[in-house]
Amino acid sequence: MPSFLSRRKNLVVLIFLVFFQMILISIQVPLEEEETLLEKMVFAVFAPIQHGVSSVFNGIGSIWTNYFALRDARERSQVLSEENFSLLQENIILRQSLKRYQGEAVLKELYGSLSERVVGARVISLDSVNPYKTVVINRGILDGLTRNMVVLDAFGNLVGRVFQVDRKEATVQLITDDKSGVSVTTTDDRGLAVLKGRGALMCELDYSLTTDEDPRQGDTLITTGFDHIYPPGIKVGIVTSVYNRPELFKDVYVQPFFRLYRLDRLAVIEVEWHDYD
Amino acid sequence: MRDAAYTAAGMAAAFVLSSLIGRLSPVLVLSFNLLSVVVLYAAVRKGEVYGAVTGMLCGLLQDAFSMGVFGVAGIAKTLAGYTAGSVAKKINIASFSRRYTFFAVVLVLELAVWAFLYTAVFSHRIYTAGGLIFLQPFLTALAAVGIFPLIRWINRFLEKRKKT
Numbered sequence: 001m002p003s004f005l006s007r008r009k010n011l012v013v014l015i016f017l018v019f020f021q022m023i024l025i026s027i028q029v030p031l032e033e034e035e036t037l038l039e040k041m042v043f044a045v046f047a048p049i050q051h052g053v054s055s056v057f058n059g060i061g062s063i064w065t066n067y068f069a070l071r072d073a074r075e076r077s078q079v080l081s082e083e084n085f086s087l088l089q090e091n092i093i094l095r096q097s098l099k100r101y102q103g104e105a106v107l108k109e110l111y112g113s114l115s116e117r118v119v120g121a122r123v124i125s126l127d128s129v130n131p132y133k134t135v136v137i138n139r140g141i142l143d144g145l146t147r148n149m150v151v152l153d154a155f156g157n158l159v160g161r162v163f164q165v166d167r168k169e170a171t172v173q174l175i176t177d178d179k180s181g182v183s184v185t186t187t188d189d190r191g192l193a194v195l196k197g198r199g200a201l202m203c204e205l206d207y208s209l210t211t212d213e214d215p216r217q218g219d220t221l222i223t224t225g226f227d228h229i230y231p232p233g234i235k236v237g238i239v240t241s242v243y244n245r246p247e248l249f250k251d252v253y254v255q256p257f258f259r260l261y262r263l264d265r266l267a268v269i270e271v272e273w274h275d276y277d
Numbered sequence: 278m279r280d281a282a283y284t285a286a287g288m289a290a291a292f293v294l295s296s297l298i299g300r301l302s303p304v305l306v307l308s309f310n311l312l313s314v315v316v317l318y319a320a321v322r323k324g325e326v327y328g329a330v331t332g333m334l335c336g337l338l339q340d341a342f343s344m345g346v347f348g349v350a351g352i353a354k355t356l357a358g359y360t361a362g363s364v365a366k367k368i369n370i371a372s373f374s375r376r377y378t379f380f381a382v383v384l385v386l387e388l389a390v391w392a393f394l395y396t397a398v399f400s401h402r403i404y405t406a407g408g409l410i411f412l413q414p415f416l417t418a419l420a421a422v423g424i425f426p427l428i429r430w431i432n433r434f435l436e437k438r439k440k441t
Contacts, residue, residue, distance in 0.1 A: 028346050053297070133344045
């Protein structure tokens with residue numbers, strides 16, 4: 001080894017480590033949303049730890065409450081709560097779908113298949129850098145989750161989509177993420193726009209023309225289904241402020257309905273697009 | 278080997294604790310970077326190369342659980358680990374105030390490198406949560422200063438138990 005390198009061994013190691021990571025970054029940039037194998041491996045190794053710890057804490061919590069509460073009553077309530085949660089989700093989807101479906105036969109078919117489409121999930125952790133980007137949930141491939149399945153909160157409000165799926169865990173991209181885009185309209189179908197996340201509490205609407213009157217402050221936004229990820233009619237958020245600018249598009253800010261602080265139980269929904277086409 | 282096992286345990290503990298505090302409040306995720314605490318501890322105890330390697334592993338772990346490019350936090354933490362290990366050998370950081378100031382400076386640099394890389398790769402600004410992220414180095418430095426006496430206390434406790 002040249003004497004310069006042996007004298008500066010530590011610096012050489014540092015340069016090697018930084019260079020390795022720069023190569024890693026440069027490989028990923030053209031891949032965009034795709035994760036590298038190394039990233040998938042790290043996630044696969046550490047996600048079960050999170051899952052385990054979350055389960056232990058949930059378990060401790062449930063032992064504690066079951067010990068002090070009436071055990072049978074608690075279990076019955078748990079079953080009812082699960083059933084209620086499922087029914088609530090079904091009800092929301094049905095109400096949204098009713099607007100689209102006409103024939104009774106189609107509705108019957110929808111009733112028959114609906115319960116198989118909803119998977120209940122719990123949040124394990126938030127994004128390690130920005131909590132408004134992603135959350136990790138305790139359901140994965142083994143529970144039938146696939147990429148782009150739609151995620152709603154306990155009240156049927158849009159939360160995001162399944163982004164990365166592992167065996168027992170999955171990452172959900174929130175609609176507040178700055179790379180997220182959702183095709184939305186107002187509840188009475190006035191105007192179309194794309195809801196973009198800002199990596200923060202609020203979202204904004206892209207492509208809302210300054211010449212258009214809509215949307216207005218206080219308008220409720222729902223999905224249109226044009227993005228072919230989120231089915232039509234899901235409640236997204238409320239328009240909080242509108243600023244007209246000299247440019248072509250105006251600034252419209254939207255407060256999503258889901259609350260990050262209260263995200264615990266989620267419903268993951270498989271959308272069958274032929275139902276909507 | 279034993280050091281590597283301790284560092285891995287420290288990383289796992291910081292990671293789990295980060296997940297748990299995130300469940301308590303999303304604001305806490307931005308207030309503390311517990312993986313940086315592990316990097317600083319490893320760097321000060323074992324030197325710059327060990328700090329850089331720990332930094333890389335902790336950074337990649339942080340990247341794996343955040344949507345974006347894998348390696349951005351990795352580079353920031355690698356540089357932080359190296360700097361902390363290398364400078365800690367040359368200056369006296371025994372007292373609380375000196376150690377706190379030193380850690381805060383290293384963490385500010387780490388945040389600056391991370392923000393620069395993030396902006397360069399994604400072409401948009403970092404989420405600051407109303408400026409809260411700028412407090413992160415100072416709050417994390419406090420946690421990093423506190424970890425030294427805590428580990429000393431744990432070691433002493435374990436030694437006492439061994440003797441009895």
